[in-house]
Amino acid sequence: MSIEPGIPTLGPLEEQVMHILWDHGKLTVREVIEFLPGDPAYTTIATVLRHLGRKGMVTTVKDGRTARHSALMNREQYTAGIMDQVLSTSRDRSASILHFVDTITATDRELLLEYLQQQEGRK
Amino acid sequence: MTAASALTVALIIGISLAVIGIFGPALLRHAAPALAKTPHLAVALLIGGILVWPTTLLALSLALAWVLVGPALLPQKAALVCEQCLTAANPFSVESIQTTLPTVLLLVIPTVIAAMCTVGIAAQFMARVRCSRSTAARVQHEAYRRPLLGYNVSVVHDHRPWALTFSPRLGGITLSSGAIDQLADDELEAVLAHEQAHMDQRHHIVTALVDSIAAQLRWVPFIREAAEVLPDYLEIAADQQACRKVNTTALVRALLVLGEKKIPTGTIGSAAGTLFAAGPGRIPHLVGSSTGRKGYVPALAAGSQILLLGFVSVIVLLSYAIALLTGCSLP
Numbered sequence: 001m002s003i004e005p006g007i008p009t010l011g012p013l014e015e016q017v018m019h020i021l022w023d024h025g026k027l028t029v030r031e032v033i034e035f036l037p038g039d040p041a042y043t044t045i046a047t048v049l050r051h052l053g054r055k056g057m058v059t060t061v062k063d064g065r066t067a068r069h070s071a072l073m074n075r076e077q078y079t080a081g082i083m084d085q086v087l088s089t090s091r092d093r094s095a096s097i098l099h100f101v102d103t104i105t106a107t108d109r110e111l112l113l114e115y116l117q118q119q120e121g122r123k
Numbered sequence: 124m125t126a127a128s129a130l131t132v133a134l135i136i137g138i139s140l141a142v143i144g145i146f147g148p149a150l151l152r153h154a155a156p157a158l159a160k161t162p163h164l165a166v167a168l169l170i171g172g173i174l175v176w177p178t179t180l181l182a183l184s185l186a187l188a189w190v191l192v193g194p195a196l197l198p199q200k201a202a203l204v205c206e207q208c209l210t211a212a213n214p215f216s217v218e219s220i221q222t223t224l225p226t227v228l229l230l231v232i233p234t235v236i237a238a239m240c241t242v243g244i245a246a247q248f249m250a251r252v253r254c255s256r257s258t259a260a261r262v263q264h265e266a267y268r269r270p271l272l273g274y275n276v277s278v279v280h281d282h283r284p285w286a287l288t289f290s291p292r293l294g295g296i297t298l299s300s301g302a303i304d305q306l307a308d309d310e311l312e313a314v315l316a317h318e319q320a321h322m323d324q325r326h327h328i329v330t331a332l333v334d335s336i337a338a339q340l341r342w343v344p345f346i347r348e349a350a351e352v353l354p355d356y357l358e359i360a361a362d363q364q365a366c367r368k369v370n371t372t373a374l375v376r377a378l379l380v381l382g383e384k385k386i387p388t389g390t391i392g393s394a395a396g397t398l399f400a401a402g403p404g405r406i407p408h409l410v411g412s413s414t415g416r417k418g419y420v421p422a423l424a425a426g427s428q429i430l431l432l433g434f435v436s437v438i439v440l441l442s443y444a445i446a447l448l449t450g451c452s453l454p
Contacts, residue, residue, distance in 0.1 A: 104382035
């Protein structure tokens, strides 16, 4: 199975399934269905889990005769990965996102510290 | 007006255009200390310059069609209509010069190029809007809304301290839980006031528009440079508004906390690091280390040149617009 690099873009149902796996740990397809609203078809969720596996988000382990699915990264790692991508996108200026500050140079850092020292001295 | 003097005027405008186009970056660099003191004026000058430069190029070509007369390419009836429109659009009484260049080319070629550029800019703008929307949707999905020091913000669970702003429609001010944990209340207020200034001053639309235009016209050094330094002036403008609400010291401390390199920059980040090298320098300006009266002459020169070119463009394009709207009727 080929795995897509980086944090993949997830569809709405894929995101729902990931949140269920993050909240409840290793689950079978039927258990995932029980947590989902409505009554999605078994094949739909099995396909979603297969896609998530291809995207590097989910791994499948055999538990006796049943297959259980679990998240490959936790929610925090996923969020951090998304933020890395978002921050790179904004630096690339392909989207209109404005940062409070990117990274400051050593010279600018010196200036800021010097300013703070001056202000402290005035007090 | 004689043909020779009309051509001289056109030549002067052409030279002005070339000077601004080629030497504009140097002018902007020298003007930076003065422009940083009035960031709103600087933003207006940069946006004005980016819009005026290509418009003047179009206007110059259309104005030359009033002076240069060449062999007719169009069928006789169409050529007569075209000639009547040219005469109706011409607000000056100018002698014409016979050339081998068909007059219609002076009208059609720049108009077609301008139309293609406009379509390209619109496509680029829409692509940016789509990218902003999908990026914001991904972030907002991981975020929760909460009131914070009188602002309604989105918070993402991330231990690293960062803060950014989407346009108000896409979620507005967004910051990490790490930023909330690591910043004191007055520092947080400084960050929020700065981000709110971006939204109040519609900086998202400004950057989207300018970057879309610059993407089509990057071959013009002035436009490339203006688009690259614009974000610095937007930051200075936001800092200026924030400093009216909060203490500058709080803003400085917040910059030190959030400016620490905690997020991998990758190749794009390192490119961006050098991107603003020619800019006015947000930090020196904020802490008041860039003082003096330097940069006023280049700023005045750039401003007056852009105003002059803008004035020429308005006269030429308005004349054509009026002629077309009145059905090319002769007075």
